[in-house]
Amino acid sequence: MSDPVVRAVGLTRVFEDRVAVSALDLTVDRGRVLGVLGPNGSGKSTTVRMLTGLLRPTAGTVDLFGERVTPSSAPRLRARIGVQTEANLYHRLTVAENLRTWGDLHGLSRATTERRLSEVLEILGLADRRDTPVGSLSKGLRQKANIGRALLPEPELLFLDEPTAGLDPASALDVLDHLGKLRAEGDTTIVLCTHQLHGLETLCDDVVMLDRGRVVAAGEVTDLLVTHWPIRDYVIRVGDRALAERAVTYLRASGAAVDDPESADPSLHDLYFRMLAGEES
Structure with missing residues (x-):
């Protein structure tokens, strides 16, 4: 059996006197969808930052694709993943210009970037906004553009942090529908952090539930x-x-x-x- 795409052991992060995440263990096998669930402040975003190498854990280890995440390996491993967080896009650039910039950072050829740019904007219903400055978009549309940035390089591993936040119900369903298609194809492993449960029943294979940084339930959804x-x-x-x-x-x-x-x-x-x-x- 191949190594899990994601493995965390004893993952802990302490900020001054506050424990944000405590002794978190998780594994995600190839092609599966893990839902990291919990209310605001439960440690979901901190978990994503540690799993992607953007934040060093106070204790514990993270392996991606069977390789330990370290300060030296993290940049190379991140080239194989897509991450959607609350990080800002460039508001003065158009949607297309933002995605082209991201394609350059990922080392994509211009032809590949243009192909994926068109595909992603169509999937997310942003084709008619490709030349619109991001700063003039609504919060929901900026969220879609952020998701598009994560999807652009066709990542092997996709991290999504509250992807449906700020989206209207129809847009949220569109996003979840596309994630369902990625799951069905089996080529993309997804870690989805959220406190909004609508639509997750048939999407998540496994879940980890956090409350104040501690695991209160973990396992395959049907087994739980x-x-x-x-x-x-x-x-x-x-x-x-x-x-x-x-x-x-x-x-x-x-x-x-x-x-x-x-x-x-x-x-x-x-x-x-x-x-x-x-x-x-």
């Missing part, structure tokens, strides 16, 4: 749901209100028409709030 809710619930609908009041075990015996049972299984949303509330399985 089964662990915390081992008994499955169903909703059975009947046409007669009086029959609905009878015990479920007698419905079919009575000859009443019973539709196929609908699953009422808990969701990732339910797990998130259970774990943040400190409930145990």
Whole structure:
């Protein structure tokens, strides 16, 4: 088996007297999507900065593509990844000029940059804004341009920090839909940090849930749901209100028409709030 694309062991960061991230362990295998979930201030952004080599951990190690991240290796490893954070774009440059600059920094040929620039802007619905200065865009459109910058080099590993923040519902769905396509293709490994859970049910393979810098749950999504809710619930609908009041075990015996049972299984949303509330399985 090949090494995980991302591996962190005992990852810790302390700022003065505040522990931002404490003893975080995680692995992300090739082609999978890891959701790093938690409320604001839980340590998600700090985690991304450490995983990408932009912030040195107080303790612990990070390996990307099977290689230890160090001050000397980080720049070379970052050439293989895409990162979307709150970092500012150049407001006086147009959307296209920003992406061309980013393409140059990644060492892309001009032909490759122009091809990817057009593809990314089309994907994100920014084709008609390519010649618009970034400073005149709305917050949501600037967020899209930031995501475009991360997608431009077709990275093997993609880090996204609150990618749907500031986006309207339709735009957020467009972004999540494209991430779903990347996941289906299996060539891109994604680490997605967010506190907005809508759309993540079918996107994330694994999750790590943080609260005040500490892990409160981690694992494959389906396994976590089964662990915390081992008994499955169903909703059975009947046409007669009086029959609905009878015990479920007698419905079919009575000859009443019973539709196929609908699953009422808990969701990732339910797990998130259970774990943040400190409930145990």
